[in-house]
Amino acid sequence: MSRIQKGKGHNRIILKWLMGWVCISILLFAIIGFTATIPIGKRASHPMLNSLTEDFDSSIYLTLLATEVKPLSYHFKDKLPNTSMSEFFLQFITKLNYSDMRTLFGNELPGFHPYQHRIIIGQEGTNYSNLPVESSAPLDIILEDRIVVDEVVEIDEEELEVEEQSVFIYNTHNRESFLPHLDEVKDPNAAFHAELNVTLISEYLKKNLANKGIGALVDQTDFTQVLHDNGWEYWQSYQASKPIVEEALAQNQRVNYVFDIHRDSRRREDTTLTISGEDYAKLFFVIGADFEGNESNIEFATVLHEKLEENYPGLSRGVVAMGGAGRNGVYNQNVSDNAVLIEFGGVDNTLEEIYRSADAFAEVFAAYYWDAEPTSGNE
Structure with a gap:
């Protein structure tokens, strides 16, 4: 055997060795990346499975089923995406969707993550930089006792x-x-209280309606x-509240x-509107x-x-669809076509301002309600 042939054989061995290490390295990084996305202590939990699969469209799963159940590929051929298995596994491992460039930057560029949401309709001044911010303080911070500055605003109107x-x-x-309403609390991430909180809005709205x-x-x-x-x-707050919502709907068919x-956790400049000299919470x-329908x-x-x-121009900041990594993306709204999450004001608003907005909302919703269901109260 000549030296040239020996050299070529040696080069092939080196090339195969390098390719092997490259494949092993890719596999190793994939395993590490996959493991790192699983919260410690929750490796077999439903939230973990949701977080792994929330970025995939249902058509992806239909495609996988169609590879085994051939009739599906004929019945749903218009709904099957032209996605190869390599593209699927790339998206699974990296969370990157080649058809949506936002996924390439969303988790890497500071401040870019909100652009993964979709503003359905926005008021003047509403943009991706001032969308609602969901509270995310540690549970021990939320459970701390805090002193209230003043008494809770009383609801004088008698409930019918x-x-x-x-x-x-x-x-x-x-x-x-x-x-x-909280004494010596300045940090928006500490604006929590066991009694003076958003449940007062719910009670006020109930009486108003x-x-x-x-x-x-x-x-x-x-739920805290x-x-x-x-x-x-x-x-996991929505995991805690979902059974309550389902039970309420099951027991009350009407x-x-x-x-x-x-x-909202946004500050006053984003969440306040002045109407006829009085401040309202937007x-x-x-x-x-992240749910169909x-x-x-x-x-x-x-x-x-x-x-x-x-009726109240500027009082509503708009409608936004929010989901993706880091958010629930369902908010228990899959239980009803008329389920919605409403942000009433922000951390800097007072209950007086929020109650004015609740009055306005109740007025508008009542007009909608009686127009949509004219016989609701007569059956």
């Missing part, structure tokens, strides 16, 4: 009795509170305590509207982007926004 209850109101982040002939159920579950008792984390009341309608929820929220715009 309404037999039929067609609205369900609850508060997934039930301890979200307001800085003006009752006086307009609309019955509402208000859930008072302390539920998280603590179960050893869960704050990002309930057709579901409102999850929150307050509203923002949030729809989950949310078109009905979007339509419902859009109608409410437009009706607010007709």
Whole structure:
């Protein structure tokens, strides 16, 4: 054997060795990356599985099924994407979607993540830089005792009795509170209180709707305590509230509207509007982007926004679909076509300002309700 032939053979061995190490390195990085995305202690949990699969369209799973069940490829050929298995595994491992360049930058560039959401309809001044910010403080911070500056604003108006209850109101982040009412609390991430919180908005709205002939159920579950008792984390709040919503709808067949009341973590300049010399807390309608059939929820929220715009221009900041990594993306809205999350003001708003907005919302919703269901109170 000549030296040239020996040299070529030696080169082939080196090339195969290098290729082998490259393949091993890629596999190793993939395994490390996959493992790093799984929260410690939750490697077999449903939230973990959701986080791994939330970025994939349902058509991807249909494609996988069609490879085994051939008739599916004929019945659903118009819905099957032209996605190769290599593209699927690339997306699974890297969370990158070649058809959406936002996924390339969304988790790498500071401040770019909000651009993964979709503004359905926005008021002047509403943009991707001031979308609602979901509270994300550690649970021990939320559970801290805090002193209230002043007494809770009393609701003087007497509540009328309404037999039929067609609205369900609850508060997934039930301890979200307001800085003006908390003594020596300046940090928006510490604006929480066990009693003076968004549940007061729900009760106020219930009484307001009752006086307009609309019955509402208000859930008072302390979901923050539920998280603590179960050893869960704050990002699992919707997991805690979902059974309550499902039970309320199952036991009350006439309930057709579901409102999850929150307050934004945005500051006063983004969440306050002056009308006729009085300050109001702005509203923002949030729809989950990560479940099929949310078109009905979007339509419902859009109608409410437009009706607010007709009567109180600028009071609603708009409608946004939010989802993707780091967010729930469903918000329990898959239980009803008329389920919506509503942000009432922000951390700097007072209850007086929020109650004015609740008055406006109740007025607008009542007009919508009686127009859409003219016989609701007469059956």
